[in-house]
Amino acid sequence: MYQPQALSALGSFLGQRLSTSKSDLDLHGQSESYFSLSPPDAVAYPQNTGEVQKIMRICAEHDMPVIGWGMGTSLEGHALPVNGGLVVDFRLMDKVLEIRAADMDVAVQPGVTREALNEELRATGLFFSVDPGANASLGGMAATGASGTTTVRYGTMRDNVLGLQVVLADGRVIRTGGRARKSAAGYDLTGLMVGSEGTLGLITELTLRLHGLPEAVSAGVCAFTRNEDAVNTVLDTIQMGIPVARIEFVDTATAAAFNAYAGTNLPACPHLMVEFHGSPDSVAQDAARFGEVAADHDGLGFQWSTKEEDRRALWAMRHNAYYAILASRPGARAMVTDVCVPISRLARAVTETQADLAQASIPGPILGHVGDGNFHSVLLIDPTRPEELSEARRLSHRMVKRALDLGGTATGEHGVGMGKLEYMEREHGEGWDVMTTLKQALDPQGILNPGKLIRPV
Amino acid sequence: MYQPQALSALGSFLGQRLSTSKSDLDLHGQSESYFSLSPPDAVAYPQNTGEVQKIMRICAEHDMPVIGWGMGTSLEGHALPVNGGLVVDFRLMDKVLEIRAADMDVAVQPGVTREALNEELRATGLFFSVDPGANASLGGMAATGASGTTTVRYGTMRDNVLGLQVVLADGRVIRTGGRARKSAAGYDLTGLMVGSEGTLGLITELTLRLHGLPEAVSAGVCAFTRNEDAVNTVLDTIQMGIPVARIEFVDTATAAAFNAYAGTNLPACPHLMVEFHGSPDSVAQDAARFGEVAADHDGLGFQWSTKEEDRRALWAMRHNAYYAILASRPGARAMVTDVCVPISRLARAVTETQADLAQASIPGPILGHVGDGNFHSVLLIDPTRPEELSEARRLSHRMVKRALDLGGTATGEHGVGMGKLEYMEREHGEGWDVMTTLKQALDPQGILNPGKLIRPV
Numbered sequence: 001m002y003q004p005q006a007l008s009a010l011g012s013f014l015g016q017r018l019s020t021s022k023s024d025l026d027l028h029g030q031s032e033s034y035f036s037l038s039p040p041d042a043v044a045y046p047q048n049t050g051e052v053q054k055i056m057r058i059c060a061e062h063d064m065p066v067i068g069w070g071m072g073t074s075l076e077g078h079a080l081p082v083n084g085g086l087v088v089d090f091r092l093m094d095k096v097l098e099i100r101a102a103d104m105d106v107a108v109q110p111g112v113t114r115e116a117l118n119e120e121l122r123a124t125g126l127f128f129s130v131d132p133g134a135n136a137s138l139g140g141m142a143a144t145g146a147s148g149t150t151t152v153r154y155g156t157m158r159d160n161v162l163g164l165q166v167v168l169a170d171g172r173v174i175r176t177g178g179r180a181r182k183s184a185a186g187y188d189l190t191g192l193m194v195g196s197e198g199t200l201g202l203i204t205e206l207t208l209r210l211h212g213l214p215e216a217v218s219a220g221v222c223a224f225t226r227n228e229d230a231v232n233t234v235l236d237t238i239q240m241g242i243p244v245a246r247i248e249f250v251d252t253a254t255a256a257a258f259n260a261y262a263g264t265n266l267p268a269c270p271h272l273m274v275e276f277h278g279s280p281d282s283v284a285q286d287a288a289r290f291g292e293v294a295a296d297h298d299g300l301g302f303q304w305s306t307k308e309e310d311r312r313a314l315w316a317m318r319h320n321a322y323y324a325i326l327a328s329r330p331g332a333r334a335m336v337t338d339v340c341v342p343i344s345r346l347a348r349a350v351t352e353t354q355a356d357l358a359q360a361s362i363p364g365p366i367l368g369h370v371g372d373g374n375f376h377s378v379l380l381i382d383p384t385r386p387e388e389l390s391e392a393r394r395l396s397h398r399m400v401k402r403a404l405d406l407g408g409t410a411t412g413e414h415g416v417g418m419g420k421l422e423y424m425e426r427e428h429g430e431g432w433d434v435m436t437t438l439k440q441a442l443d444p445q446g447i448l449n450p451g452k453l454i455r456p457v
Numbered sequence: 458m459y460q461p462q463a464l465s466a467l468g469s470f471l472g473q474r475l476s477t478s479k480s481d482l483d484l485h486g487q488s489e490s491y492f493s494l495s496p497p498d499a500v501a502y503p504q505n506t507g508e509v510q511k512i513m514r515i516c517a518e519h520d521m522p523v524i525g526w527g528m529g530t531s532l533e534g535h536a537l538p539v540n541g542g543l544v545v546d547f548r549l550m551d552k553v554l555e556i557r558a559a560d561m562d563v564a565v566q567p568g569v570t571r572e573a574l575n576e577e578l579r580a581t582g583l584f585f586s587v588d589p590g591a592n593a594s595l596g597g598m599a600a601t602g603a604s605g606t607t608t609v610r611y612g613t614m615r616d617n618v619l620g621l622q623v624v625l626a627d628g629r630v631i632r633t634g635g636r637a638r639k640s641a642a643g644y645d646l647t648g649l650m651v652g653s654e655g656t657l658g659l660i661t662e663l664t665l666r667l668h669g670l671p672e673a674v675s676a677g678v679c680a681f682t683r684n685e686d687a688v689n690t691v692l693d694t695i696q697m698g699i700p701v702a703r704i705e706f707v708d709t710a711t712a713a714a715f716n717a718y719a720g721t722n723l724p725a726c727p728h729l730m731v732e733f734h735g736s737p738d739s740v741a742q743d744a745a746r747f748g749e750v751a752a753d754h755d756g757l758g759f760q761w762s763t764k765e766e767d768r769r770a771l772w773a774m775r776h777n778a779y780y781a782i783l784a785s786r787p788g789a790r791a792m793v794t795d796v797c798v799p800i801s802r803l804a805r806a807v808t809e810t811q812a813d814l815a816q817a818s819i820p821g822p823i824l825g826h827v828g829d830g831n832f833h834s835v836l837l838i839d840p841t842r843p844e845e846l847s848e849a850r851r852l853s854h855r856m857v858k859r860a861l862d863l864g865g866t867a868t869g870e871h872g873v874g875m876g877k878l879e880y881m882e883r884e885h886g887e888g889w890d891v892m893t894t895l896k897q898a899l900d901p902q903g904i905l906n907p908g909k910l911i912r913p914v
Contacts, residue, residue, distance in 0.1 A: 102696065144641065145641040145645075182831065187892045279742075374638075409639075427635075
């Protein structure tokens with residue numbers, strides 16, 4: 001079909017950086033989640049924006065699907081080439097281009113990972129705040145609209161991307177946003193591109209907001225007898241304006257998975273893990289106030305520290321939650337649910353979900369960025385048993401339906417991809433048609449990441 | 458042409474709430490700025506979304522322009538019906554629909570003003586933060602992408618609108634966003650609508666983020682001998698991470714205008730006005746640290762207070778700046794420039810602007826939300842002297858060109874309207890064409906606020 005001519009045109013300037021090896025195709029045809037293998041026709045490794053532009057023009061000429069690829073850590077199958085085509089892997093575009101400490105911003109290529117960026121920033125006193133757990137690429141994080149543990153204080157990718165360079169479906173290269181902290185100069189194209197999951201363009205450069213490293217940090221963990229007590233502690237903490245930088249919930253099953261995976265010794269009950277950023281005085285006061293709130297909800301003693309090693313151990317444990325939970329059922333794949341509700345509805349959403357899971361035939365430990373009203377169940381599926389995938393779908397469906405009934409969203413941070421397509425109509429009504437209209441306006445051929453986010457054609 | 462049939466159809470359900478009186482047309486054909494009178498053909502006063510939907514369908518049928526109107530306080534001619542048509546004045550849609558204190562959000566109709574909302578919130582311990590000075594309507598503020606004095610801490614309208622109800626050009630009614638604090642469920646239609654200046658739809662309901670009233674507030678003012686000292690104080694304050702809730706610059710001419718208008722007794726020199734929000738201890742510490750930074754830059758003594766009456770007097774003075782400056786030249790109209798630059802370039806931008814103004818034939822006091830890198834010159838024009846408008850245009854043009862050269866934007870907060878159209882190509886390049894593509898996709902007839910934001914057809 002299109003492949004021979006398209007691949008020949010691509011190979012003419014990419015050379016060895018165009019791959020059709022089986023291992024490469026298989027690697028870019030899988031995801032971290034429960035979706036089936038779906039390999040592309042080829043994988044390109046561009047080195048600069050000009051090459052991405054050439055790639056896009058050739059693919060447009062041959063009606064060849066183009067799918068961006070960062071670190072492959074997305075959970076809803078965003079980067080799976082379900083119609084074949086070309087995966088554009090940004091791993092060679094991994095330069096931190098310019099750190100502008102005085103303006104607290106940085107220009108990066110899309111293949112830089114968030115950990116690599118923070119490593120480069122180490123000497124500046126600044127950091128990049130968005131932290132989804134996985135060491136994702138920044139281009140992928142922008143495309144997905146990622147968030148994570150620090151969002152309650154520092155915001156999501158939408159809040160932290162100041163500007164983008166994007167290659168559009170027709171090969172035009174645009175710059176959106178800029179370096180001013182705010183602008184009212186027309187439609188917010190940056191905001192439109194962030195979270196568009198590669199369906200409107202390929203991100204080839206990002207300008208990101210940085211934050212000053214706090215002078216002091218305190219962090220700690222508190223066990224609770226009942227889930228409701230933990231969740232109500234979160235509600236009161238937010239409403240009292242105690243400035244948490246992170247506030248994470250893990251249920252009993254997750255705590256057990258941590259103990260097995262990381263050799264920790266958490267009691268068999270739900271926990272909150274919290275962090276405060278500020279001055280030495282303020283982080284001590286914040287921790288003390290939080291401790292009082294937790295005690296009011298029968299918290300079983302809040303242990304906190306300002307030592308970096310304690311904090312690192314705490315968050316390393318939290319960051320490995322996905323892998324710890326996976327390891328709790330050897331050989332399992334995971335379907336990770338991702339609902340977000342108004343915080344006043346959080347206790348109800350979590351309690352009813354727990355009740356569902358208690359009746360379920362598969363395990364689904366719960367954890368979440370509860371300061372935003374966002375939580376996940378990591379549903380563990382034996383891939384050899386199709387009835388377990390059905391059971392996971394049933395549980396996920398109930399969670400999403402409940403979240404929408406409570407005024408929430410089908411996905412707080414993981415995105416639509418393919419896994420949440422079926423809820424877009426329910427959540428957005430005719431707004432989903434508007435998204436389709438925008439997609440058709442910017443990508444009339446439909447070559448950019450087909451099968452994702454938009455109603456399948 | 459279209460008017461008789463269209464007006465008859467509109468009148469059939471609006472009755473007395475469709476007006477073609479000369480006084481009404483003239484009122485809705487003017488702006489607070491320097492643009493010429495340009496009356497509409499009629500003014501509608503809908504009472505609910507259903508009526509707005511009917512209005513839109515009738516106007517679409519008759520190719521009649523539709524222009525939203527809040528309080529008429531915009532400064533770039535956004536709401537001027539330059540091609541005639543129907544102005545939709547939202548003053549009767551002024552209800553606060555639901556305050557959800559536990560979730561710190563509120564649903565409002567578009568005609569509610571920011572002051573009216575904060576009045577209604579008084580008993581809740583919450584407030585709506587965006588404060589552009591004028592008592593604008595919240596629908597207008599969303600359409601313009603307004604910001605103002607508190608943005609340095611609490612963000613712009615883009616950061617504080619959680620969701621919208623919008624009537625599209627074809628009469629469809631969509632809901633964008635929602636009540637969850639974050640969502641990754643598809644394109645950010647809320648973000649696309651905020652700042653779209655009535656060119657993509659009419660906003661008929663808003664869900665807004667609220668913030669907790671700080672336990673304590675400190676505010677004060679500091680005079681400086683030189684502009685550069687004031688601006689460098691801002692730079693150091695931001696970079697040291699002192700959490701200002703407002704940090705406003707006024708130059709010597711603005712201080713003199715305050716004295717004449719409000720009977721104050723500010724020394725004839727530039728000033729910074731600042732505010733801190735937090736606990737009683739933290740706002741005292743923040744003020745003390747700011748005082749030290751100001752002293753390092755030869756500040757002439759930082760006077761601050763935690764008393765509400767002192768603070769109210771300070772910000773009333775600042776909020777009346779536009780009117781105080783207008784009053785300083787009786788009979789004058791104003792062209793208010795509105796550039797925003799990366800904060801590292803702010804000193805240069807202000808200093809070079811001052812040098813321009815020192816050579817100019819008209820006065821142009823400078824003031825700004827300098828914590829964001831955003832500042833204004835209020836250029837005062839005798840409307841009977843066309844050469845003064847030319848001089849104002851020349852000065853504004855130089856400011857914008859300088860801002861763009863320094864990596865900034867042509868408008869930090871006032872928007873494009875008609876006044877900044879000529880800079881869109883320079884600022885966005887092909888990105889402006891993309892905006893046009895989006896506009897054409899959602900409003901193919903071009904009935905929504907023609908002549909604004911998008912390249913004139």
